[in-house]
Amino acid sequence: MKKKVLIIDDDIDLVEAMRMTLEDAGLEVIDAQSGDKGEERARKEHPDLILLDIMMGEQDEGFHVAYRLRNQSETSDIPIIMLSAVGQETGFSFDPQKDEAFLPVEEFIDKPVNPDHLVEKVKSHLGY
Amino acid sequence: MGKSLSFSERIGEQFTLLNATILNSRIIWSIRWRWVANIGFFLLILISRSSGLQLDYDSIWLTLIFLASLNLIYQGIYRYKKKYTLMGELAFISIHIFMDILILTWLIHLTGGIENPLYFFYIFHIIISSIIFPRNLPYVVTTFVFVLFAVLVWAEYSNLIMHHCIYKGQLHESPVLNILIVAIFFTTVFLTTHICTSFMKLFRKSQREVTALNKLLLEKEKEKSSFYRYTSHELKAPVVSIKTSIDAVLAASGPKLPEQSRQLLKRASLRAGQMLSMLKELLELSWQQSKGRNVSSEYIDLQEILNLCVDLEKAVAESRNIRFEFITGEDIPKVRGDKNSLEKLFGNLVGNAVRYNRDGGTVRIRIIKKENGVCVEISDEGIGIAVEEQERIFDPFYRSAAAKEFTPVGTGLGLSMVRQIVDNLGGRIEVESFPEKGSTFRVCLPPGEEK
Structure with a gap:
């Protein structure tokens, strides 16, 4: 059975591009364009992995979504990869070593992420 | 001005150079100069004594010893005082100035009254008080100095108190000279006070403006940096999306595309990448600019x-x-x-x-x-x-x-x-x-x- 990846990102073009790459790699992709919808889909459809954008609507909505996903029993075991378009240049940097302590996600990836890299990261967290 | 400030804070905010720390440092400075004055006076008296000048040396020594002990007390208070407040320091320095003026007047009396140009020394106290005290308070000090000096001159002239001669000229008996000196003294001290206080008023006003502008500038800087954060997302997001899409197409169906199309897409992806790194560096530069000079503790x-x-x-x-x-x-x-x-x-x-x-x-x-x-x-x-x-x-x-x-x-x-x-x-x-x-x-x- 195909593994299911949920992409939560408000940029529909980006979602479609990543969908293409991931489907090509043999994965099933579902998506949500907001944090709320993403949480709902995660609860209902229980994907095997979540790709979560940090900046949607509100500046740091992704963080709140990640917290809530982690604190609900239905979704707490789903691995999360966070995508961020702002690197450290705005002083808004994320240090996985440090930040994972208070934000328990599996990984941070800087956007844009090239297709091979994306597939590699996703598969490694899916246990391929 | 904020309403929640205490009285002394309000004064401090209105009058720059008027805060406990600055006053405190001025106090140690005034103690040091008092020692210098004391020693200078002591040497001067030694010289005048050896040159055979007839003065009431016992009183002069006593006065100098008194001044030295007073300064020793000041120094003790300064050293062992733990907490200091604006009002406390202001009171302390007022006592210094008041006592200095009294002792100086007494020394002038002992060393020749108007015959001794020592009265120039009043100017120091007048300038210091004009710098330190707020509003028109310096005029009170100046008036005190003037009245004290005028009374001394008048008392010596009218023989109410003894006059110690240092010249044979009996200058203190000349009404014209007395009036002339007191009038010039009056003009000098009040003009000095006026010049100093008006300058200080101007200075304090511009200081207040600078502080206000500085505050405004800091606010603007904050706005700027939040603007950059916002822009970073807004400008980068479309380019990220463009690059991701092109790369996805290239990865999924690159081999199926005609060579020319594939090359064009690769170059488009490269250019998008260049744009991203330029945006990244531009934002980094702006971030560093908006951060400005701040001392890090690392x-x-x-x-x-x-x-x-x-x-x-x-x-x-x-x-x-x-x-x-x-x-x-x-x-x-x-x-x-x-x-x-x-x-x-x-x-x-x-x-x-x-x-x-x-x-x-x-x-x-x-x-x-x-x-x-x-x-x-x-x-x-x-x-x-x-x-x-x-x-x-x-x-x-x-x-x-x-x-x-x-x-x-x-x-x-x-x-x-x-x-x-x-x-x-x-x-x-x-x-x-x-x-x-x-x-x-x-x-x-x-x-x-x-x-």
Whole structure:
């Protein structure tokens, strides 16, 4: 059975591009364009992995979504990869070593992420 | 002015140079000068005594001993006082000035009254009080000085108190001279007070304006940096989306596309990537600019930072047979700064030294301890920079002709950021370069601590 990846990102073009790459790699992709919808889909459809954008609507909505996903029993075991378009240049940097302590996600990836890299990261967290 | 401030805070806010710390430092200063005055007077009296001048020396000695003991008490209070407040310091310094004026008047009386030009010394107290006391309070002090002096002169003139002669001229008996001196004294002290207080009023007013402007500036800076954060997302998001889409297409159906189309898409992806790195550097530069100079509490070992920068460039350097030479002295002091900025600073310089070096060249890094800080020299044996371009390479988006010819890729923002970071750290940067021979960039930073 195909593994299911949920992409939560408000940029529909980006979602479609990543969908293409991931489907090509043999994965099933579902998506949500907001944090709320993403949480709902995660609860209902229980994907095997979540790709979560940090900046949607509100500046740091992704963080709140990640917290809530982690604190609900239905979704707490789903691995999360966070995508961020702002690197450290705005002083808004994320240090996985440090930040994972208070934000328990599996990984941070800087956007844009090239297709091979994306597939590699996703598969490694899916246990391929 | 805020309503929630206490009375003394309100005074302090209105009158710069009027706060407990400044007053406190003025007090120790006034104690020191009082010792100088005391010793000076003592020597002067010794001289006048040996020259046979007839004065009431017992009273003079007694007065000087009194002044010395008083100063000793002041010093004791100053040393053992733990807490000090604005009002407390103001009261303390008022007592100093009041006592000084009384003692000075008494000494003038003992040493010849109007015959002794010692009364010039009142000016010191008048100037100090005009600087320190708020509003028109200095006029009270000046009036006190004037009245005291006028009464002394009048009392000596009318023989109410004894006059100690230092000249044979019996000058104190001349009504014209008495009136003249008192009138000139009056003009001098009040004019001095007027000049000082009006200047201080002006000074305080401009200080208040500067403070207000500074506050406004800080607010604007904050707005600016939040603007950059917002822009970073807004500008980057579409480009990220473009690049991701092109890359996805290339990865999924690249082999199926005609060669020409595939090449075009690859170039589009490359250009989007370049735009992203330019945006990234532009935002980094703006971030550093908006951050401004702020003293970081981190002490950083430059050797560590440089090792890290060299490690990052190792792969590229090895592929082009470029080697690193590291020279460092002993006892290199740490510098104050934030690690992130220092890594960016030296990462850029080391990166450039590798990038613009000749194949098989050497990158020399020297850390030198200087009297007033640490200098880092990074030299390459590469393309160099023409003399007329050396000034401009730090300008945003500027790339030297040789650099452009050498590689078309580059934002022209790296060195602008380097300079901004050096400025933020309170250091300076110099470049020395010869075309075709190589360049040396020297960054000097202030030391973070003694050792």
